[in-house]
Amino acid sequence: MSLEVQNGGAENGTSKAVVFSAVKPQLFVEVGKANEAVQFYKSAFGAAEVSRSMHPKRKADQELPLVLSAELELGSYAFLVSDLPNDSPAPVKTSGTGFVICLETEDVEAAVTKAVNAGAVAEGEVVEGDGACCGGRVGKVKDPYGFVWMICSPAKKCADGEAGAIPI
Amino acid sequence: MSLEVQNGGAENGTSKAVVFSAVKPQLFVEVGKANEAVQFYKSAFGAAEVSRSMHPKRKADQELPLVLSAELELGSYAFLVSDLPNDSPAPVKTSGTGFVICLETEDVEAAVTKAVNAGAVAEGEVVEGDGACCGGRVGKVKDPYGFVWMICSPAKKCADGEAGAIPI
Numbered sequence: 001m002s003l004e005v006q007n008g009g010a011e012n013g014t015s016k017a018v019v020f021s022a023v024k025p026q027l028f029v030e031v032g033k034a035n036e037a038v039q040f041y042k043s044a045f046g047a048a049e050v051s052r053s054m055h056p057k058r059k060a061d062q063e064l065p066l067v068l069s070a071e072l073e074l075g076s077y078a079f080l081v082s083d084l085p086n087d088s089p090a091p092v093k094t095s096g097t098g099f100v101i102c103l104e105t106e107d108v109e110a111a112v113t114k115a116v117n118a119g120a121v122a123e124g125e126v127v128e129g130d131g132a133c134c135g136g137r138v139g140k141v142k143d144p145y146g147f148v149w150m151i152c153s154p155a156k157k158c159a160d161g162e163a164g165a166i167p168i
Numbered sequence: 169m170s171l172e173v174q175n176g177g178a179e180n181g182t183s184k185a186v187v188f189s190a191v192k193p194q195l196f197v198e199v200g201k202a203n204e205a206v207q208f209y210k211s212a213f214g215a216a217e218v219s220r221s222m223h224p225k226r227k228a229d230q231e232l233p234l235v236l237s238a239e240l241e242l243g244s245y246a247f248l249v250s251d252l253p254n255d256s257p258a259p260v261k262t263s264g265t266g267f268v269i270c271l272e273t274e275d276v277e278a279a280v281t282k283a284v285n286a287g288a289v290a291e292g293e294v295v296e297g298d299g300a301c302c303g304g305r306v307g308k309v310k311d312p313y314g315f316v317w318m319i320c321s322p323a324k325k326c327a328d329g330e331a332g333a334i335p336i
Contacts, residue, residue, distance in 0.1 A: 018279040021272045023245035025193045028266035077191035084265050097252050098196035104189045111186040
């Protein structure tokens with residue numbers, strides 16, 4: 001499995017290739033909640049915190065130190081959790097039409113149960129068939145910070161139309 | 169680098185460990201735009217499409233086949249792009265407070281330029297210092313589907329407060 005990919009330029013006429021070495025979702029939570037969220041993700045998913053940086057310049061009247069970014073690892077994957085300052089511009093808050101994060105595991109039920117025990121809310125039952133994971137079992141949980149996680153069987157390659165659909 | 173992580177149960181009293189084998193952000197775009205979005209991500213980031221599944225049950229009066237899920241690879245990472253049906257419930261549309269996806273690369277400027285050439289909009293200049301990536305250079309682009317991508321130098325481990333901050 002290659003750790004890098006060449007973003008080659010031949011296709012669109014640019015000459016320079018770009019190599020990406022990591023892709024990390026960054027989740028912004030309500031200001032002051034990042035530390036709590038990190039603890040939740042440790043408990044719910046077994047994530048390990050590998051680094052944390054704080055906002056270096058806080059105003060004197062702001063007692064709470066804000067988390068600029070905490071990096072959490074799930075195996076060879078990572079995601080980031082950050083406090084969202086109240087004065088952040090809208091684009092981050094409204095990024096895109098919608099998103100979830102898919103977590104692949106052989107034991108969907110156990111993972112859902114563990115997340116729910118940690119404080120997530122299950123949305124519907126674990127069911128068969130899902131486009132995100134192309135077949136297999138899938139459960140959906142919403143965490144206390146509003147993020148939705150699809151917990152599903154490892155993806156299998158499949159042809160168009162083979163996957164069943166569940167309502168998203 | 170281990171590909172799996174044990175979500176051990178000792179910490180919160182459950183007995184079963186859960187292993188996650190992949191973490192994949194899934195991006196929902198306006199209904200009917202997923203195919204176009206896939207082409208954009210190929211062009212902007214050099215992503216490779218590895219699989220696609222379609223909604224198996226479309227009503228006769230809906231001419232457009234909807235993408236249930238297209239899986240795109242960036243090196244050893246993957247993300248998913250899906251059409252968001254108009255009748256989807258709110259949780260997916262409003263998932264969380266905010267999020268971006270961080271792409272790490274040694275050549276931030278070239279990656280930003282390439283994304284912009286493909287149709288993304290740069291938000292501000294490439295600057296030094298960022299919490300998400302813990303130092304180094306960082307640029308921000310918004311893609312035509314509303315998602316924000318932070319393009320930054322590879323993360324380095326650092327102590328609290330070492331990273332500079334840029335406004336998010």
